[in-house]
Amino acid sequence: MSLLSLDGVSRVYATRRGMFGRPVAVRAVDHVSLAVEAGQTLGIVGESGCGKSTTGRVALGIERPSEGSVLFEGAAMPAPGTPEWRRMRARLQLVYQDPLGAMDRRLTVATQIAEPLAIHGIGDAADRRDRVAALLRDVGLRADLAERHPHELSGGQRQRAVLARALATDPALLVCDEPVSALDVSIQAQVINMLTDLQEARGIAMLFISHDLKVVRQVSHQVAVMYLGRIVEQGDPEAIFADPLHPYSRALVSAIPVPGPRRIARVVLTGDPPNPADRPSGCAFHPRCPVAVAACALTTPALRPAADGRLVACHLVDGVAGTA
Amino acid sequence: MLRFIALRVGRALLTIVLVVTFAFVVLRLSGDPALMIMSPDAPPEALAAFRQAWGLDAPIWLQYLKYFGAILQGELGQSMRDGRPAIQLVAERIPATLTLTLPALALKVGLGIPAGIYAALHRNSMTDRVVMTFAVAGFTVPSFVLGLILVLIFAVQLGWLPSGGAESWRSIILPVIAMGLGGAGVLARFTRSAMLEVLGQPYIRTASAKGVPWGAVVRGHALPNAAIPTVTVVGFMVGSLMAGAVVVESVFSWPGVGRLMVVAVANRDLAVVQCVLLLVSATMVTSNLIVDVMYGVLDPRLRGQAPAGGGH
Amino acid sequence: MPAEPLVSIRDLRVAFHGLPALRGIDLDVMPNEAVGLVGESGCGKSVTWLAALGLLPPSAKVTGSVRLAGQEILGAAPSVLDRLRGGRVAMIFQDPASALNPVKRVGVQVAEALRLHRGMTGGTAEAEVLRLFDQVGIPDAKRRVHIYPHEMSGGQNQRVMIAMALAGQPELLVADEPTTALDATIQAQILDLLRRLQQETGMALVLISHDLGVVAEMCRRVCVMYAGRIIEYAPSDTLFADPRHPYTRGLLAALPDMVGPRRRLEAIPGGVPEPWNLPPGCAFAPRCGHATAACDAAMPGFVPVGVDHAAACVNLEAAIVAAMVAA
Numbered sequence: 033m034s035l036l037s038l039d040g041v042s043r044v045y046a047t048r049r050g051m052f053g054r055p056v057a058v059r060a061v062d063h064v065s066l067a068v069e070a071g072q073t074l075g076i077v078g079e080s081g082c083g084k085s086t087t088g089r090v091a092l093g094i095e096r097p098s099e100g101s102v103l104f105e106g107a108a109m110p111a112p113g114t115p116e117w118r119r120m121r122a123r124l125q126l127v128y129q130d131p132l133g134a135m136d137r138r139l140t141v142a143t144q145i146a147e148p149l150a151i152h153g154i155g156d157a158a159d160r161r162d163r164v165a166a167l168l169r170d171v172g173l174r175a176d177l178a179e180r181h182p183h184e185l186s187g188g189q190r191q192r193a194v195l196a197r198a199l200a201t202d203p204a205l206l207v208c209d210e211p212v213s214a215l216d217v218s219i220q221a222q223v224i225n226m227l228t229d230l231q232e233a234r235g236i237a238m239l240f241i242s243h244d245l246k247v248v249r250q251v252s253h254q255v256a257v258m259y260l261g262r263i264v265e266q267g268d269p270e271a272i273f274a275d276p277l278h279p280y281s282r283a284l285v286s287a288i289p290v291p292g293p294r295r296i297a298r299v300v301l302t303g304d305p306p307n308p309a310d311r312p313s314g315c316a317f318h319p320r321c322p323v324a325v326a327a328c329a330l331t332t333p334a335l336r337p338a339a340d341g342r343l344v345a346c347h348l349v350d351g352v353a354g355t356a
Numbered sequence: 357m358l359r360f361i362a363l364r365v366g367r368a369l370l371t372i373v374l375v376v377t378f379a380f381v382v383l384r385l386s387g388d389p390a391l392m393i394m395s396p397d398a399p400p401e402a403l404a405a406f407r408q409a410w411g412l413d414a415p416i417w418l419q420y421l422k423y424f425g426a427i428l429q430g431e432l433g434q435s436m437r438d439g440r441p442a443i444q445l446v447a448e449r450i451p452a453t454l455t456l457t458l459p460a461l462a463l464k465v466g467l468g469i470p471a472g473i474y475a476a477l478h479r480n481s482m483t484d485r486v487v488m489t490f491a492v493a494g495f496t497v498p499s500f501v502l503g504l505i506l507v508l509i510f511a512v513q514l515g516w517l518p519s520g521g522a523e524s525w526r527s528i529i530l531p532v533i534a535m536g537l538g539g540a541g542v543l544a545r546f547t548r549s550a551m552l553e554v555l556g557q558p559y560i561r562t563a564s565a566k567g568v569p570w571g572a573v574v575r576g577h578a579l580p581n582a583a584i585p586t587v588t589v590v591g592f593m594v595g596s597l598m599a600g601a602v603v604v605e606s607v608f609s610w611p612g613v614g615r616l617m618v619v620a621v622a623n624r625d626l627a628v629v630q631c632v633l634l635l636v637s638a639t640m641v642t643s644n645l646i647v648d649v650m651y652g653v654l655d656p657r658l659r660g661q662a663p664a665g666g667g668h
Numbered sequence: 669m670p671a672e673p674l675v676s677i678r679d680l681r682v683a684f685h686g687l688p689a690l691r692g693i694d695l696d697v698m699p700n701e702a703v704g705l706v707g708e709s710g711c712g713k714s715v716t717w718l719a720a721l722g723l724l725p726p727s728a729k730v731t732g733s734v735r736l737a738g739q740e741i742l743g744a745a746p747s748v749l750d751r752l753r754g755g756r757v758a759m760i761f762q763d764p765a766s767a768l769n770p771v772k773r774v775g776v777q778v779a780e781a782l783r784l785h786r787g788m789t790g791g792t793a794e795a796e797v798l799r800l801f802d803q804v805g806i807p808d809a810k811r812r813v814h815i816y817p818h819e820m821s822g823g824q825n826q827r828v829m830i831a832m833a834l835a836g837q838p839e840l841l842v843a844d845e846p847t848t849a850l851d852a853t854i855q856a857q858i859l860d861l862l863r864r865l866q867q868e869t870g871m872a873l874v875l876i877s878h879d880l881g882v883v884a885e886m887c888r889r890v891c892v893m894y895a896g897r898i899i900e901y902a903p904s905d906t907l908f909a910d911p912r913h914p915y916t917r918g919l920l921a922a923l924p925d926m927v928g929p930r931r932r933l934e935a936i937p938g939g940v941p942e943p944w945n946l947p948p949g950c951a952f953a954p955r956c957g958h959a960t961a962a963c964d965a966a967m968p969g970f971v972p973v974g975v976d977h978a979a980a981c982v983n984l985e986a987a988i989v990a991a992m993v994a995a
Binding site: 079080186188216217218219220221222224225228243245246247249250270273274283284285286287288289290291292298300301302303304305 | 708709807821823824851852853854855856857859860878879880881882884885886904908909918919920922923924925926927930932933934935936937939940
């Protein structure tokens, strides 16, 4: 049984086109199914508007899916705001891109790390102090730094503090939304190592959302590539990044600038990423796809297993093009 | 766009209705006009007759309905003091008030905005600090204190300018200064911070990197952006063209709408008070409406279409 | 005979309120060359070019020499700088959405550059704006000329910035993190565009980035900066194949790979020193695994380690001397 499973989840927002236009339904997430196994990391990659952050929020239970179901530890995710949902916060935690925004300016770091313990009524004051000290050791933050306020720390130190707070209640799942994107390369490496070490030590599962494919490859056991709210390719990171099957994954992987020799020839896409309020018909990627055929504009491809077991949503990979 | 304006106009009208209702309630509940106007020791029959003549003996909700109905018909009632139509009384005084408030507005804008821009361009220099000190002094000192000080110096000690009344062109100098300096200080400070915010934006650096001379950067790139928040404050000042002179008119015995209002409130002269309030709220609300529309003109981001997707 | 450098920077130093941001930069850019300037935040890579072009606030203290085709431009009169900025040297910035004036139409902003540097107005200017939009790959140019920056995507805004930069027909384009705020596939498009434009116009390109991959792909020569100094420079293939300075090696080891087996990242311990707390001698010494007493004694000079390849590290010198002695 997977620790977390999303089944056919959609998240639809109602917005207007412009200030006075007619209301339009924006499918930020469209029939997404994925599973995170205990102690493993599922990476989600994609560009802006692909719905990865929304997926993360639905997985956490912060937002209710418009369609589909979210199961955590076998049980349905309770509705936001209910007492069961609040109790569940101890098992699921979120770390996101802006560590300064995630922390309260007025409280010391140590107080904020202890806060979840207080909220969930874990241990007495002495226990909490010990736990906070242990957490600080785990994340490599000096005890004297914890007595400071968030704005007095560097970016890397802040992110460690945020992690310490997230780990306070010993969660089973950590949802990380661009946790290292705002950090310099050398600090990024420190935080990434810390995340993988903590995963090994504590058996925490992670849902790692990022636009940076290199980082996702480093930490993930499974990866899903999203485009305009749908998963277009899913499976083993090695396979997907070494030889992407879906044309979008191919373009995305080839777009990553790397020092040294290039594995995949650069595929430069034309045009801009589409507006989620303005979905193309059929396969959402077809207007920009270098190998699109007629069928691509007509039917949306389903996510189907390819030869090596990974899932791909593409008519051409399926071999169904021409039989539409 | 039509809906945009219709919504704003609707809200404006609702505001006016609420203001007038509020004033009605407060005035009726806070004192007896009969006693104020006739005098506390008039005989009870005279008081009763007065009340009956003015409809003050009816239940309050009935009075309100009557009043509202009358307004909708354009009938704003008569002054209880001298029986003349309230509209006439108020209309007579409008030019006098405008004689003070319009030059004061010109002073606020003409002194405040350039001072603020200059201070922003020479940030932290001596001039900046001096200008800002004066600005703060300008808006912390209440206008009547400033007015009284001005009267003391220029009218009493030096005898250069009259201390009150409205006889000659010299009479407007002191009241205009008393009213205008405070607003100039507010505008200076506000304009300065709007300019500083704009000057710190990346597109100013782009303009310089493009080779635009600094003067043109300030005029062509910074000012149009800094105008957007500044327009709000100026709009507010325009809105108080009618109401803003109350205190100063009292200090300088200026026969304007403000003075009329003060006297009418003291006397619970309901029709006049309500008429002035209607005028004041209409002015304020219209001015806000214009500011809202100006926003759309000055800031294309507020005009409509949602931005395209892409980039993060 | 080697050509004259287009831009020659010597001993450029910048201090903000007494705190050093640049501690002596020497850099040459040849005509039609693509040079990369790479480093983490606070290393001074952007400040170098802002200082060279006189774009820093008046409170910044700038000393040294910057020559453009032999002419000294550091501290030049504002009229001289205004003419050359956007004219001979153009600069584009990060986050194009906020780098464009939000209340002016994009066509007008590009036309402003045309008016300033090529004296074009009216119909001639309009036609040229359209041509520039085509050159940078903005589709539907006739319509797009009249819209505002917020009505376009990040990638398109960056193309407008590039068009604006090209308007003055510059000999050098300085691109400061031009793709950092953009999605990966759009980044690829913009870099592709810059490469093509460089070939078409023959201009030199200075690409500033924290992303080693971007710089590796685009530039023939790369300089690595740390705490206000250049600590290593080399042709880009050489730099990534054979980095010599411990910091460069550390940076490359800290980067997750896209190919090859997954390995634990080698993080550089500690953090970049604050400007008020710079170590005496080599600024990287506190974090360096190979630091010796000599590192704290004085700022290391450049040690040549290959063709056009040098690194500022005293231990390299010792190693080379030892190798020479042993040979």
